Amino acid sequence: MPEHPSSSVRQAREALAARLRELRLDAGISGRELAARCGWHESKTSRVENARTAPSDADIRAWCAACGTPEHGPDLVAANRQSAGAHVEWRRLQRTGLRRLQESGAALYGQTVLFRVYCSDVVPGFFQTPGYATALLSSIATFRGTPDDVSEAVAARMERNRVIREGNHRLSIVLEESVLRHRVADTETMAAQLGHLLTVMALPSVALGIIPFDAERTVWPMATFTVFDDERVHVDTLDAAHTLTQPSQAELYVRAFGRLAGSAVRGAAARRVIGNALTSLEHR
Structure with missing residues (x-):
C-alpha cells in the first residue's frame, strides 16, 4: 500500500530534526548552550530535535551558525521547505x-x-x-x-x-x-x-x-x-x-x-x- 502523504511529511520532519541534532552533537555543545547561542529558550531546542516544533528558515540558519557549520544551512533550509510537498x-x-x-x-x-x-x-x-x-x-x-x-x-x-x-x-x-x-x-x-x-x-x-x-x-x-x-x-x-x-x-x-x-x-x-x-x- 502506498505511503500516506502525511506519513512522508512526518518522516521528512523527523529526518530534519535528526540532522540538526547530529550537528549539535558533532559540535560538542549541549542543548542549553545551543539555545543560549541562538537566543531562545532551551525547551525550543528539545522540541525541534524531537520534531515537535517545525523550525523556521531563520531557526535553521541560527542553529547551523551556532554549531559552526553555516555551510549546511542552504541544504537544511531547502529540506525544511520541501518536507510538506516533496511527496x-x-x-x-x-x-x-x-x-x-x-x-x-x-x-x-x-x-x-x-x-x-x-x-x-x-x-x-x-x-x-x-x-x-x-x-x-x-x-x-x-x-x-x-x-x-x-x-x-x-x-x-x-x-x-x-x-x-x-x-x-x-x-x-x-x-x-x-x-x-x-x-x-x-x-x-x-x-x-x-x-x-x-x-x-x-x-x-x-x-x-x-x-x-x-x-x-x-x-x-x-x-x-x-x-x-x-x-x-x-x-x-x-x-x-x-x-x-x-x-x-x-x-x-x-x-x-x-x-x-x-x-x-x-x-x-x-x-x-x-x-x-x-x-x-x-x-x-
Whole structure:
C-alpha cells in the first residue's frame, strides 16, 4: 500500500530534526548552550530535535551558525521547505482531472531556461505527438480512475510544449532505447511519434541523446526525472510525484544526468537508433 502523504511529511520532519541534532552533537555543545547561542529558550531546542516544533528558515540558519557549520544551512533550509510537498500522491494531483495537472506546470516550464530530462519509460511530454499523448494519458486516466478529460489534457500539454520552439529555453534530453520500443500506442501512432523525434532533434534548442541497449554504462537505468535550471528536480514513481529542491539533491541528479548523457549517442548515430525502431514497427 502506498505511503500516506502525511506519513512522508512526518518522516521528512523527523529526518530534519535528526540532522540538526547530529550537528549539535558533532559540535560538542549541549542543548542549553545551543539555545543560549541562538537566543531562545532551551525547551525550543528539545522540541525541534524531537520534531515537535517545525523550525523556521531563520531557526535553521541560527542553529547551523551556532554549531559552526553555516555551510549546511542552504541544504537544511531547502529540506525544511520541501518536507510538506516533496511527496504528493498522483491520486491527489489527478483527482480533478489531467488537464489541470498539465496546466499547473506551465509557469515553471515558462521560467526555466535549461531543462535536463532523462526518460526510461515513455517519450518525454516535450516531444509527444497528440496521438501518442492521447494514448498515454488515456491509459493513465483508466489506470488511475480519474475524470475523463484526456482531450483537454492533450491540448494543454501541446500548449505547454511550445517552450521548445519559443523563448530562450534549452533542452538536453536523454532517452533509453527502450523508450522507442515500448508500444504505448498502435503502430501508426508509434511511427508518427518516432518520426516526430527525428524532426524535433534538429531544433536548435534541443540536444537529444539515446542510450542504446548495448551501450557501456557508468550508471544504471533509473526512474524518469527532470532537472529545472539545476535548482529543482521532479522524479516520477508509480505512486507519487517527488519534488526535490535541496542543493545537494539537485547536484546529485545533475551528476547522474551527466553520467547517463555520457553513455548516449547523438546525431547520425541517434537517428540510426530511431530508424531501427521504426523498422521494427514495420516487421511486427
